[in-house]
Amino acid sequence: MSHPLESLVIRHTYRIPAPAGPAGQGAVVVRQLDGALMSVGFKLSAQLHEKLSGLDEGVVAELAARTLAAVREIVGDHVQHNAYFIDFPRNVPDTLDFWMQCIREALADEKTREGTLEQLSAGVVNLLTLPSYGRYRHTYEEMLTHHDELIAAAGDRMTVLHLGADVETELTALYLALASSTTPLGESVLEDLVRLAAHCADGPQPEEIPVRENRAVINQVRVKTGAAPLLDTVTDLLRLACSLADGDVSLVEPTKFKNLSRPLRRALLAGLDAVVEASPAKLADVAVHREPWKRLGERLHPHEYPQWPYAAQVFAVARGEQRVRSFASRTEELLGAGDLTGAVELLRSAPGVLLRSVDRLLRTADSDETRARVLDAVRETAPQVAGRVLLSVRQHLLNRGDRLEQGGARRVFINRLGRAWVTEDTRAALPTAAKERLSAVLDAEIARRLPDPGPxxxxxxxxxVALPLSGKAVSSGIGVLPRGSVSPVEGELLRFFTYWKERKETTDYDLSAVILDEEYEQVTWLSYTQLTDVEGRHSGDVVEAPDGASEFIELRLGAVRGMFIVPQVLLFSGESFLDVEESFFGFMLREGEQRGRPFEPRTVRMKSDLRGPGRVALPLVFRRGEDGQWRAHWLHLYLKGFPAANRVEETKVTVETLLRGIVEREQLTxxxxxxxxxxxxxxxxxxxxxxxxxxxxxxxxxxxxxxxxxxxxxxxxxxxxxx
Structure with a gap:
């Protein structure tokens, strides 16, 4: 019998839970399944093939249907990818010729002739008013008849599916692995954790939950099942309340809190009361999120529960009725008074904050002696700091350029939503000796924590591949690597694709690609405004997606005249990446003579969901090295863009500036x-x-x-x- 969460195991682990069922002769069905899987770039391991062959045919047939559905969704083959130009990449017309054809067709149509003539007399024609522009003129099945079968190539992706344990064991293991992750999870993975936490509520629980967002969604399940939430800061409670309201547990976006039942209010207030009673100093954290606390107080009614007076203090602080000095303000007062030693001693009680502030503290120090005190404090408190913080500071040092020597370094900021900006680095240089000693301290502590891996x-x-210090803004999919990773690109033809399906509002996304030279200056581009160029072809602009729509760009890598290829997905009109029913981006690699449909799943090297907050998505950039080899540099960025009508020509300056600051950054790999x-x-x-x-x-x-x-x-x- 199928399990509703079985697909999560396949998607996250590429294992198929061992099915239960009577013995039989399932070998024929297994061979059919393996053949179907290979057509979408997957195959069964020898062990899994053997296991399934010994089961009843009916059991294997049911498993085959579920497995095929799961892997097709992983790679993006669960939808039909039609192309506007039916022969793409062949016979793509010149852009102006195509637009003139659309105008001629509009003039031949009695319904649109008068309006088109009026636009022509004004000298500007709106392409969206032309009936033959941007809307499929053929069915998916008709498009298939214009394409030969894909010729298999040795370079096609083949992902092996392995035999797992029984489904309950696999789900428990996946739950524990995600819940105990030492790095934040992406939005879609966090949603999976919610489902797993609910299913595994009565089973084994992780010994530690290092990431606060993970703790929030697990606490949501705990309080709904009557268990006490796991809290050690007041902010843990605020995150839990956001989770109960289906809001942002990272506390970046405002949450509209819901009315809560009396049992839930009691559980939250009792937990909050216990945290503050155990450590009143934690009230200092309230000021950081003053407004959310005030809004939450309106839902919790703490005045109705006098038995929890410490919880009431939290809301008194939020309203300004009770003053509690924050840790940050005490630190700033000491630094402002020139008392670096006092600030360092205070920060010893918050080792993570000390590590995050170490660059500033070293710059503030006015002698080798005071810098030594800072570094001694770091060395002594480093064992208490989370590994992700140690690695983040170590990576910061890799990119801490000496402004005086380099003649103007640049700082790159990327927030947890995937938005980035670059600015000139105006900080004083770190003394070389201090920088080297700090690096050595961090390396020693990180190495101490690493297990002996054996051979x-x-x-x-x-x-x-970059170490995944955070999964934020990194969407789920296949072949997706952490931001900053570099991976080889092997193939003659590089083909991008994007798919979207609108939910309520007519939505137009535009797939584009810009080519930059070694100085990050634009050479050319491909988009709906330039369908063809020396480098490649665009499949045509689709301006609505009630049943889903796809756009493609194919480039012949040997013909690219620049150093960088930057694919972009731009919101022209309609629903955002967060609001559409579905949207994703990916790329395929093919040899020159493989032919095939516009979308061939076994040539897909990467596919990821588009779920960011901006209006321009920059998933990755391709760079040609000095050896002539193309490599993908992973970005996972979203630009704010314009409210509507974003075009690749208008993102030129922003993209060039960002890439200049980001691509050259060093990573911990x-x-x-x-x-x-x-x-x-x-x-x-x-x-x-x-x-x-x-x-x-x-x-x-x-x-x-x-x-x-x-x-x-x-x-x-x-x-x-x-x-």
Whole structure:
């Protein structure tokens, strides 16, 4: 019997939970399933193939239908990808010729002739008023008849599905892995955690929940089932209230709190009261989120519950009736008075804040002696700091340019929503000796926390993948890597695709790509305003998507005249990326003679949801190296853009500025971590595998690893980040 959460296991682990059922002769159905899977770029492992072959045909047939549906959605093949120009990438017309054809057709139509003539007399024609512009003129089935079958190539993606444990064991393991993640999860993964937490509420629970957002959604399930929430700060309670209201548990966006039942109000107030009673100093955190606390107080009615006076103090502080000095204000007062030593001593009680402030403290120090005090405090408190903070500060030091020597470094800021901005770095340089000692302190503490991995087998393609310090703004999908990662691009033809389906309002997204030279200056672009160029072809502009719509851009990499290829998805009109029913972006790689449909799932190298807050999405950029090899640099950025009518020509300055500041940034990568470990590392060439257990780190799990091996792929790479 199927399980409603089985697809989560497949999507997150590429394992199929071992099905239960009577023995039988399922080999024929298994071969059919394997063939169907291979057509979309997946296949069964030998162990899984053998297991399924010994089951009843009916059991295997039901499993096959569920598995195919799950993997097709992973890769984006669960929808029909039609192209506006039916022969794309062949026979794409010149842009002006195409527009003139649309005008001629509008003039030939009695319904639109008069309006078109009026526009022509004014000298400007609105393309959207032309009946043949931007709306499919053929069905998906008709489009298929214009394309030959895809010719298989050795470079096609093939993702192996492995045999898992029973479904309940797999769901519990996935729940514990996500709940105990040391890095924040992306929005879609956090939604999965909510579902898993509800299902696993009565089962094993994680020993630690390091990430506050994860704790909030788990607490939501706990209070709904009558269990006490897990709280150790007042902000934990605020996040829980946001979760109960289906709001933003990261507290970035305002939440509209709902009316709460009396049992829920009692549970929240009792938990809040216990936190403040145990540590009244935590009231200082209230001021950071004063307005949300005031609005929450209107729903909780703390005055009705005099048995919890400490909880009432939280809302008194929020309203300004009770004054509590914040930790930040006390620190600023000491620094403002020139008492660096006093500030450092105060910050010892908040090691994480001390680490985040260390650059400023070192710049404030006026002597080697005071800098030594700062570094001594960091060394002594570093064992109490979260691993993600240690790694973040270490990465900050990698990019802490010496402004005086470099003649003008740039600072890059990227918030948790994926919005970025770049500005000139006006900070004083850090003394070299202090910077080197701080790096050594951080390296030593990070290395101390890393487990002994034993023999390590590593896929060379994963060495330049960035450590996932945060999953925020990184959408789920296939082949998606952390921001800052670099991965090789192998193939002659690079094809981008985007798909969207509007929910209520007519929605027009535009897929575009800009080509930049080595100085980040624009060479050319492809979009609905320029359908063809030396580099490639655009599939045509689609301006509405009641049943879903797709746009494609294909580039011949050998013909690209620049150094960078920057794909973008721009909102022209209608619903945002957060409001549409569905939207995603990806890219395919093909050899020159493979042919095939505009969308071929087994050539998809990456597909991710578009769920960001901006109106212009920048998923990644492609860069040609000095060796001629193209590589993908992962961005996961969203530009604010204009309220409507965003065009690639108008994002030119912003994109060039951002890329200049971001692409050159150094990252903490898998390569850096392996060097820090000092482990016995073997680079795997794709040949035979070791007989004994290893720690395998790669883009995909190979068949034939020892069953006791530890396997790290992009899906669970967050596990390498120490607590």
């Amino acid at each position: 390590v087998l590593v896929d060379p393609d994963v060495l330049d 898998v390569r850096w971590l392996l060097e820090l470990m000092g482990a016995e590392v073997t680079v795997w060439d794709g040949g035979s595998l070791p007989e004994g257990p290893v720690t395998y780190i790669g883009m995909r799990r190979p068949e034939g690893l020892h069953p006791e091996s530890r396997i790290l792929t992009p899906e669970n790479l967050r596990d390498v980040v120490p607590e």
